[in-house]
Amino acid sequence: MSLQLENVTLKVRGETYIDEANLQLDGGSFNVLLGHTLAGKTTLMRLMAGLDTPTRGRVWLGGRDMTDVPVRQRNVSMVYQQFINYPTLNVFDNIASPLKQAKVARAEIQRRVEETAHMLGIDHLLGRYPQALSGGQQQRTAMARALVKDADLVLFDEPLVNLDYKLRESLRVEMRKLFASRDTLAVYATTEPAEALALGGTTVLLKEGRIVQSGPSEAVYRQPCNLEAASLFGEPPINLLAAEIAGGECRIGRQRLPLPAAWQRLEEGHYRLGVRPHHVSLAPLATGEALCLPVQVRVAEIGGSETFLHMTHDEIDLVAHLGGIHELAVDQALEIHLPCAEMFVFEPDGELLLSPASPATAARA
Amino acid sequence: MKPYNNKAWWLVLPVFVLVAFSAIIPMMTVVNYSVQDIFDPSTRYFVGTEWYREILSDPRLHDSLVRQFIYSFCVLAIEIPLGIIVALSMPRRGLGVPVSLILLALPLLVPWNVVGTIWQIIGREDIGLYGSLLNGLGVDYNYASSPRDAWITVLIMDVWHWTSLVALLCYSGLRSIPDVYYQAARIDRASSWAVFRYIQLPKLKNVLLIAVMLRFMDSFMIYTEPFVLTGGGPGTATTFLSQTLTQMALGQFDLGRAAAFSLIYFLIILLVTWVFYTAMTHNDDKG
Structure with a gap:
């Protein structure tokens, strides 16, 4: 029925x-x-x-x-x-x-x-x-x-x-x-x-x-x-970063990163980037483009075979869900790598623009 | 080397002293009285179990005991169901809750002898509210001359005074049932009888046990109300056990006999309460 x-x-x-x-x-x-x-x-x-x-x-x-x-x-x-x-x-x-x-x-x-x-x-x-x-x-x-x-x-x-x-x-x-x-x-x-x-x-x-x-x-x-749906469906919730695409660069806070090829078609303007905690990597990626951000360690929760790493970048809280045990000291400086292929891009008002499943075809009309 | 020491006894001592002075010593004094015939502090004779034998065969006490049991039975038979009904019909939320709680608590604040006096006046056939009303309606009611009327008046007085206690206890028991139980029952399409029988009554069992025991013990020891109303009369219609005991101990200064009687009285209450308790908890394992 x-x-x-x-x-x-x-x-x-x-x-x-x-x-x-x-x-x-x-x-x-x-x-x-x-x-x-x-x-x-x-x-x-x-x-x-x-x-x-x-x-x-x-x-x-x-x-x-x-x-x-x-x-x-x-x-x-x-x-x-x-x-x-x-x-x-x-x-x-x-x-x-x-x-x-x-x-x-x-x-x-x-x-x-x-x-x-x-x-x-x-x-x-x-x-x-x-x-x-x-x-x-x-x-x-x-x-x-x-x-x-x-x-x-x-x-x-x-x-x-x-x-x-x-x-x-x-x-x-x-x-x-x-x-x-x-x-x-x-x-x-x-x-x-x-x-x-x-x-x-x-x-x-x-x-x-x-x-x-x-x-x-x-x-x-x-x-x-x-954005709401993305942060509801995931534990720990998805990491969100405010980004601006302008002048062939991707600006996150004071960081200026080269614009990944996948996002070339995006118009200049403000976006929100989302990346699920298990896609965050401490090591540079072997293949594919990634955004690289400096962060400070807040706390590392170790749960047997996995580690939840809580960090901040420019006062933005980020979480990484890492396999294995990573013992990291508080306030330690690190670089994290966010794979562009696994990133969600949202409009400033929260609507989904790009998702990992639909690679950069649907640029903003 | 001693494997243990006895210091722990010091921890038990305060309780022991307290219990000794509050229960054991007074109790043993009564036991002591009950086996002697006392004329004055220096003239006393050991009489063994004579008082007990005499008490157990005293028709005056038999009558008063039977009267007492019938009375306590009636008190429980009326107050327990009535209290449950009142509790069930009380509001579960809103302004009605404090209002009904206060109204129910009011009778409990009235002292026993005042209750007796109130009903003595209300029941008067010439000027009393209910007494004159009943007589006006053609019912021949007079607690001062009719043993039946006196007896009923004492019973109504107790119901008026103490049903709220049962109702309040039951209400607290009902309030402890989570809402989801009622919701689940609605989804199961259970009838209101089924809700009462399978959800409310089982959850009320423990408070009902307390209510039954309190009301039994209290009604079994009733003294003030009939004493104020009619002094135990007319005749001996409302002379219950504690009044008989008081007459014996203070009126006749028959200390030995009164002490024996007290002990028997105590044992009866203990026994009946134990029976109630066992009967109401024997199938606790099934919930």
Whole structure:
């Protein structure tokens, strides 16, 4: 069943929570809502579910206007960040509860609960009570309850946040499998860009109640439509530098660099350059053009096999995500190399002009 | 060389002294009284378990004990459900919250003997608000002459005074349930009964345990209200255990017998509270 939001706006006491959201999600698709805390992910989900009614705009489900239909009359389910189960019911009865409310026949309940529990690997726990389960098992139970009733729309509100990272990864992999074989429309909210990419499907970028961009996750990551999208989708966020192209030079702060061939066609004027942290290199590139900038080390975070190097250039903060361990002293002076082939060029107003995937063909018209 | 020393006892000592003076010594004094017949400080005889035997077979005490159990049962049967209903119907946000909290807290601030006096006046059949109203409506109500009316008045008084306590405890329990539970229930299309039975009641269990125990102990020891209202009358209709005890100890100066009675009284409260506690927590492992 497809879901369509049409100019959906939610205002509460004069404050805009969701601003003119337009979105088309296809039946059977897996969609990720990506945004920071307070971006409006949960609010948008509540509007999709029918827990809240939009101030303006329409919500269409399967071609039917469902805007004013309360949640009790819809077929949706939701999984939360907290593990929500009925404390006095065992796992079987917890999973069975939506079916019992829907007055499904006993034998059918038995069959579907066992099938769903098996899918989520909790069939050996059916007799236990939620308190006797680990966090991962509790969340699996809540997920089974959401999946068992074959809802038209399943909403996941940061369901893996409260789990440790190993469980998180295994559940994430399972979720992709679970939904690959279903034609349920799934919406998954998260704050982590890596999770959106790992889950695949469609990504919707949200910021301050606005939808910034939506599309296939890979495509959104490769071609963010503007500065906001680029900095939302990436952790650590993309490095941004103000640059001026004039007189055959590229000027970044007081630095004057020769203009790379790829940018020859750009008109003279001001631009913003974006480069993802993992493309920043400490060594000169073997091939291709690069911008070379002097920087000062602020801090090097070493995480086992990788290093996050925080630096400043002319009071601009930059981050490099480097493979291996680099022990660098604070305030040490370095030169970094930014490969032009991996750079995004944005207009001063934030619109994307050039991206690594679309080499210098689309010069400013 | 000693592998350990005994200095740690000094840390336990203050608590031990405190408990000794607040509980153990007074308690053992009572135990001491209960096995003696005391005429004056220098004239006392050891009587063994005689007082206990006498108390356990005293019909006056049996009556008062039965009366007491019925009374406490009624108090719990009315105040607990009523308190839950009040808590459920209280607003969850907005200006209504402080207003209803203050209104509910008001009766709790009124001293026991004032409550007794208030109801003594309100219930009067000639000038009292409710008393004269009831009589005006043709109901024959007079707490001073009818044992039934006196009994009901004492019960209503307690309900008026203490239901707020149960309601406030339940309200705090309800407030601790996160909103997502209600939201999840709506998405599951659960009925309001199911929400109460499977979400609210389980979460209320612990505060209800406290409410039941507090109200049981307190109502089991009721003294002031019936004493102010009717002095335990008419007849012995509202003479509950603590009043019987007071009459015995101070009225008749029957210290030995009163001490034996106190101990039995104490054991009854301990036993019933233990039964409540065990019954309400025995399936805690299932949540």
